[in-house]
Amino acid sequence: MEIERKWMVSGWPEADLPLIREQSMRQGYISVEPTVRIREEAVTGGDTSYILCFKSRGLVARKEIELAIPKDKFDALEDLIGYPLIPKTRRDYRLPDGLRLEVSHVDAGTDTEFWYAEVEFPDMETEEAWDPASVGLADYLNDEVTKKPGQSMGAYWVQTRLHSSGSGQSRDYGQS
Secondary structure: OEEEEEEOOOOOOOOOOOEEEEEEEEEEEEEEOOOOEEEEEOOOOOOEEEEEEHHHHHHOEEEEEEEEEEEEHOHHHHHHHOOOEEEOOOOOOOOOOOOEEEEEEEEEEEEEEEEEEEEOOOHHHHHHOOOOHHOOOOOOOOEEEEOOOOOHHHHHHHHHHHHHHHHHHOOOOOOO
């Protein structure tokens, strides 16, 4: 079970948080309803993984199944998809309370680029009680979009890959 909250942000956090890792990613969608996604995850200075992911519906909590797949299967699925994958850079930071802040920069250098942040929780009680101010991030995490429609990477995929017109695109995106 994945339990997370999401925020739109304007860059990397300025707070002095320990960096856990940085990754370059590329992801694409076989389906957005239900979510079936492939993702390449290249850890800076480390290994590259290829993931096939399934996610149930939901905003805060949803079932998630991730399977490691070989590069040749990833390449075949990327070819099957037939659209450019979404590039993003993600940095994971350790929060003072032990939780992890994941910040992503999506489609850097394009007119639709954006930043978002996520915090994953071990259970619903922790999620419901958690406040960004408790870890000194009230100003940084001030635009929560967890329960707003259209705030998923799947929605961004549809807008920018499947239905891109090159102009007038909404910047109403988030994460998945």
